[in-house]
Amino acid sequence: MPDLYTAKTDADKPINSVSPTKPETSISEKKLKIINELPVSTNPFSAFALNPSGVNFENQKNDETVLLLLRQHWGVNTAWILAGILFFFLPWLFKYFPGYYLLPEKYQLAVFIGWYLLLAAFVFEKFLSWFFNVGIVTDRRVVDVDFFGLLYKEISDAELDKIEDVTLKQVGAIRTVFDFGDINIQTAGEKANIEFNDVPHPRRVVKLLEDLR
């Protein structure tokens, strides 16, 4: 009676088969390959800058390379940009306010100047908040830089090999159409999770993190 199943023996293995245990050096070679394949981004306003030129951060190690710089998607800025444009033209409507012409001319001028100073501060503050609240992926770790208010900063980081889980959240039609979402990076130990909110191309970020881990 013929055998229904025959277990493979060592003799069946191909001669040039690769051992399943990878050598330690292959990880860094893999990273090096990823780094070399990344295109260089030169746009300083990019919300998704691969291999950004001229970008460094506090506490960066000498041999550490920034692979990805993330900011919130441009769409997030739409509200304050539109508000800024609206507020810019609003003084033209001042003449329709009955109380405005009761003021002496020099006080009208003071209101006018004060309005544009406030507008400049509003726009500049919003821009700073967008420009400097960044997420950074290097060849060693993930860094989240957050600024709250005027003089408060929070920098959290996690080594790539300490990352346990990466969760992507992309909810709603606008986020799906414009391809942006939230990424939650869970780390081992007591360190708080790292969150990148409203970042563009979240699937590419997750893919890069998976490749680097």
Next chain:
Amino acid sequence: MENLTNFLLSANVWLIAKFFVLLAFFVYACFAFILVRQVSMMIEVVVTNLGSLIKMISIGLLIVAIAAFIAMILFL
């Protein structure tokens, strides 16, 4: 109490308005100064090619704020 009421009634309304306008411009100048400090801190944490330009804008805003405050003292 009567003296205070008389003082308030006799006070020039535009003098009070000038005080509040100057106070507002002074507060704005202080805010602009803090903004310069904030930008200095930010460009140290995240170094980019635009760091010096952003710092110059913040200093420009501070200069304009101080100039506006001085102008209000002189012209109001």
